[in-house]
Amino acid sequence: xxxLVESGGGLVQPGGSLRLSCAASGFTFSDHLMxxxxxxxxxGLEWVGRSRTKSNSYSTEYAxxxxxxxxVSRDESKNLLYLQMNSLKTEDTAVYYCGSGRPGAGPLxxxxxxxxxxxxA
Amino acid sequence: xxxxxxxPSSLSASxxxxxxxxxxxxxxxxxxxxxxxxxxxxxxxxxxxxxSRLQSGVPSKFSGSGSGTDFTLTISSLQPxxxxxxxxxxxxxxxxxxxxxxxxxxx
Numbered sequence: 001x002x003x004l005v006e007s008g009g010g011l012v013q014p015g016g017s018l019r020l021s022c023a024a025s026g027f028t029f030s031d032h033l034m035x036x037x038x039x040x041x042x043x044g045l046e047w048v049g050r051s052r053t054k055s056n057s058y059s060t061e062y063a064x065x066x067x068x069x070x071x072v073s074r075d076e077s078k079n080l081l082y083l084q085m086n087s088l089k090t091e092d093t094a095v096y097y098c099g100s101g102r103p104g105a106g107p108l109x110x111x112x113x114x115x116x117x118x119x120x121a
Numbered sequence: 122x123x124x125x126x127x128x129p130s131s132l133s134a135s136x137x138x139x140x141x142x143x144x145x146x147x148x149x150x151x152x153x154x155x156x157x158x159x160x161x162x163x164x165x166x167x168x169x170x171x172x173s174r175l176q177s178g179v180p181s182k183f184s185g186s187g188s189g190t191d192f193t194l195t196i197s198s199l200q201p202x203x204x205x206x207x208x209x210x211x212x213x214x215x216x217x218x219x220x221x222x223x224x225x226x227x228x
Contacts, residue, residue, distance in 0.1 A: 037165075044220075044222045106167075106170025108167055109170070111167075
């Protein structure tokens with residue numbers, strides 16, 4: 001069964017850094033598109049960034065609101081997806097979800113349970 | 122960026138009702154549209170991709186249609202477990218974007 005489990009959330013001060021992890025199991029990690037999506041408290045969904053497949057060199061894309069501050073990467077050997085978040089702002093406070101998309105299908109077919117990031121002094 | 126406008130933002134309906142949610146894209150996206158359901162405190166769940174393709178395990182009471190700029194999600198007979206917030210999502214071009222959501226409440 002395909003499963004995604006996020007970890008690494010917590011409280012961080014403005015300007016600080018945090019790295020989120022998403023542990024993937026039950027599917028071929030290297031051939032699935034992987035996305036990060038966030039949801040601020042009481043708000044809607046916001047796409048954050050993407051890691052393409054191994055055949056596309058795990059290349060990445062980002063939302064304008066995080067470009068230059070956040071980095072999406074993978075460790076294929078550990079089936080882990082990462083979101084490195086630097087220069088955090090209060091407006092980055094949100095639940096962060098990872099999601100996977102299988103070959104030939106749309107994105108975000110499966111989601112993790114989410115991890116809460118709070119940016120506050 | 123492609124803006125996704127959902128309507129209505131909320132609706133009240135009764136068990137057994139048929140409801141339709143609309144999503145409009147600010148530019149043509151072909152059929153690169155997905156629909157998600159989210160219940161309070163839970164992760165979103167994928168319902169439909171490619172505008173009309175039902176995800177495995179999703180009941181056939183859910184259906185999607187449309188292409189280009191105008192899309193709809195229909196639930197044919199609302200059940201208690203369907204009361205949730207629904208989001209559309211375009212994945213035609215970066216940055217990907219979501220609609221603002223439609224909260225479906227019990228009348």
